[in-house]
Amino acid sequence: MRILITGAGGMLAADLIRAADRAGHRVLALPHAQLDICDERQVTAALERLADGEPAEASGAASEDPSPAIVNCAAFTDVDGAEQRREEAFAVNAEGPGLLAQAAAARSIPLLHISSDYVFGGVRPGAAGAHAPGDPYRESDPPAPCGAYGMSKRAGEEAVAAAGGQHTIVRSSWLFGLGGRNFVATMLRLAGERGAVSVVDDQVGTPTWTGHLAPALIGLLERSVRGIVHLAGGGEVSWCGFAREIFRQAELDCRVQAIGSAESGRAAPRPAYSALASERSDVIALPPWQQGLEGYLAARAGIMRA
């Protein structure tokens, strides 16, 4: 395939570019500075480049032209910032994906769009439709976001589906990878600065290593899996439990003090529970999140050594 990756400067995109390359695909990776998905002219120009055969085989060999595909990794991912900058969040997370999906549909190019577990969890715990630990959200569950970020991501899913083209909407959660700022990196840094950290224990979800997610996304494209797909690390944990496992695996002596969301002082409401699992037989589950953490720590240590 020839794969256009938008938001190519981001964390997930970094591993996706590597995974696509390793799987033998040609990659047209456009960071924000080269493609603003909210700018219709830029979107049209990028899709024309893709439809016209970019990126070409390096040797110029006249081999069979591989089919085009798009993965949208561009997003406004500042969950707290989205509460104040709502318009910007909706522009990047909903209107931009809508533009991209319409342009892709007009050219019959499949689009894989990344969404989030934060489309769930807006229903009060215990109320009808709310899920609780041990009962992850599946693709057929009705979304109910609780903050501006989750609402904008849900609006993006709707805009992609409404364009009517071949599309895959992949919901993932609690991402960590070498290509960007993330919770694991923050905990490792804090452990070097102090002997204890306070972490919320009343939000439970599924940590996902981008090193596991990225090749699985390429697999979905290769197998033409369409519709909504839940793809996150196996199992579930609170942020507090996640922090403890980070320090255990990294052999760091840092105490984790459990606090409630109300004490955390974050601007945006977050789901109390948003773990994901797939009910689809054509989706290959990712390894447990603890294995993802092992992979991330090993990859990080490799970079530190190099």
Ligand SMILES: NC(=O)c1ccc[n+]([C@@H]2O[C@H](COP(=O)([O-])OP(=O)(O)OC[C@H]3O[C@@H](n4cnc5c(N)ncnc54)[C@H](OP(=O)(O)O)[C@@H]3O)[C@@H](O)[C@H]2O)c1
């Ligand atoms: N991180 C998580 O925990 C998490 C969890 C669940 C789902 N997701 C979803 O996974 C996807 C990838 O997330 P990530 O963590 O890799 O995010 P990220 O590191 O923040 O990357 C997003 C990229 O999008 C770019 N971008 C922003 N506005 C753009 C625009 N108008 N046009 C083109 N590019 C634009 C950003 O560039 P600038 O920085 O230059 O603006 C950034 O490079 C997103 O859809 C996100 O919603 C993330």
